[in-house]
C-alpha cells in the first residue's frame with residue numbers, strides 16, 4: 001500500500017516538473033470519437049464563440065489511408081474481457097478504434113432508430129422518444145428526401161414526419177439495384193410472412209425484415225446506386241472545419257482530471273500527454289468525457305470518482321464515491337451460423353449486402369413491446385463473422401477446394417439479462433481496464449433468446465420456399481459440437497460490439513449527463529446509455545450527443 005502511495009506522489013511530482021504551458025478553454029472534450037466529434041463540433045459553433053479543446057489519444061488518418069480498416073489494425077487497443085465461465089473460460093474480444101473519429105471509423109455503419117416503446121418505458125425523464133426524436137431528425141440527412149418514393153418505399157408524408165434533411169450526417173439507402181436475387185427473394189418471402197419494413201425508423205412499425213440503410217455519404221445523390229463513403233461523425237461534423245475557437249489535437253492522451261484545491265470535487269481541467277510532453281489545460285466551464293464505454297469509467301475511477309472498494313486497494317484517493325461508475329456495463333451477444341447454398345451470393349462491399357430482421361422472441365413479458373432479437377445476413381464467410389480473429393477462419397469453409405458456396409447469419413440477443421463491470425486495474429491512464437461482461441452463467445432467457453434466433457434461421461432455411469430453393473445444408477454449427485446448440489453457444493458466442501452503459505444516465509450521471517458527486521464533468525459516449533437498446537447504438541448515440549450539446553448551451557445561456 002505504501003509503495004503504491006509513494007508511486008502516486010512521485011508520478012504527480014514528475015507531472016508538475018514536466019508540465020508545459022497552461023492554456024484555458026471554455027470546454028475540453030476528451031476523446032474525438034463517435035460521440036466526442038459531435039460534442040466538439042456543436043460546442044464550438046459560432047453562436048457562443050466558446051473556445052474548445054478536443055483531445056484524442058489516437059492518431060489521425062494519414063493521407064491515402066482508407067477508413068475501411070480491418071478490425072485488428074494499429075488503432076485497436078486490444079481490449080479483452082476476463083475469462084467468462086459460460087464461454088468455458090474464453091475471453092470476449094472488444095475491438096475499438098483509437099484514433100480521430102473513434103469506433104465509427106471501423107463499424108458496420110448500420111443506422112437504425114431505437115424502439116419508441118423502449119425509450120418511453122425504460123429511459124429516464126427527459127430522454128423518452130419525444131425528447132430524443134427532434135435530435136434524431138437534427139443529426140441526419142436522409143435519402144428519402146432526394147430519391148423517389150417509388151424506389152425507397154417511403155411516402156413523402158412519412159419522409160417528412162420521420163426523417164431529417166438538413167443534418168450533418170448522411171444516411172444512405174440500401175443498394176437497391178445491386179441486391180442479389182437471392183436476398184431479394186428472401187425479403188419477398190419474409191414480407192409474406194412477418195412483413196418487410198421499408199422504413200424501420202418509422203416508430204409505427206419497428207418489427208420485421210429490412211435491407212440495411214447506413215451512415216454513408218453517396219457521392220452522387222441523384223443516382224440510387226452511387227458509390228458511397230463512410231459517414232463517421234468525424235467526417236460529417238468536424239473534418240476540414242477551420243474554427244479559430246476549436247483546437248483539435250491527436251496523439252493527446254488525457255492522464256488526469258484536475259480538481260480545484262479549495263473545492264476538491266470541482267473539476268477545473270485536465271493533464272494530458274501530447275506527443276511525449278505533459279500539458280495542463282484549464283476548462284472554464286466543463287470537461288466532457290467522450291472516451292468511450294471502457295475509458296470514460298476508467299478515467300473517472302483513475303481520478304478518484306467511483307466505488308471506494310475498487311479505488312482504495314489501488315491507493316487512489318477518493319474524490320467522490322459514485323457507486324455507478326463502471327457498473328451497468330451491457331453488451332449484446334451474438335452467435336453465427338453458416339449454410340451451403342445452391343449458388344454463391346455475389347460479393348458486395350462490406351455490410352452493404354446485409355439484410356436483417358428485428359424480431360420479438362416472445363420469451364419475456366417485459367420485452368413484449370419491443371424487439372429483442374436482431375439477425376444479420378451476410379454473403380461472405382468467415383471474414384464477416386464478428387469474431388473470426390478469435391474463432392479463427394473456419395478451415396472447412398475457408399480453404400475447401402473447390403470452394404463451397406455459402407450464406408452466413410448472425411443472431412444477436414439485443415437486450416440480455418447479463419450485465420457486467422468496467423473496473424480500473426492499475427494507476428496508468430494508458431492501461432486497459434478490467435472488463436467483465438457478466439457472462440458467467442447466462443440466464444435461461446439469454447440462452448433461450450439465442451436459441452429462438454437459431455431456430456428461426458433453421459426454419460427459414462429448411463421449411464420455406466426460399467430455403468428449399470437456395471439452401472443445401474447447414475454447415476455451421478451443423479452436426480459439429482455433437483449437435484449441441486449449447487456447446488455451439490459456449491464455444492462461439494461473441495460480442496456484437498454494442499457495449500454500453502458503464503456511466504449510465506440517471507445513475508452515474510444526473511439526467512443532464514453531469515457526473516454525480518463532482519462538478520463540471522459531463523459524459524457523452526456509449527457509456528451514457530441507461531439501458532441496452534433493441535438495435536445498434538450509434539443512431540441513438542448521435543441524437544443523445546446532439547441533445548447533451550443543447551442542454552449545455554441552454555445551461556450556459558441561463559447562467
Ligand SMILES: Cc1cc2nc3c(=O)[nH]c(=O)nc-3n(C[C@H](O)[C@H](O)[C@H](O)COP(=O)(O)OP(=O)(O)OC[C@H]3O[C@@H](n4cnc5c(N)ncnc54)[C@H](O)[C@@H]3O)c2cc1C
Pocket residue numbers: 030031032033034035036055056057058071094095096097098099100101102103104106107108109110111252253254255290291292293295299429497498499524525526527536537538539541
Ligand atoms: C466492428 C464494429 C462494428 C460496429 N457496427 C456498428 C453498426 O453497424 N452500427 C452501430 O450503430 N454501431 C456499431 N458498432 C458500435 C459503435 O461503433 C460504437 O458503439 C460507437 O462507435 C462507440 O462510440 P463512443 O463515442 O462511445 O466511443 P469511440 O467512438 O470509441 O470514441 C472514444 C474515443 O476516445 C478516445 N480516447 C480514449 N481514451 C482517451 C484518453 N485517455 N485521452 C484521449 N482520448 C481518449 C479514443 O481514441 C476514441 O477515439 C460497431 C462496433 C464495432 C467495433
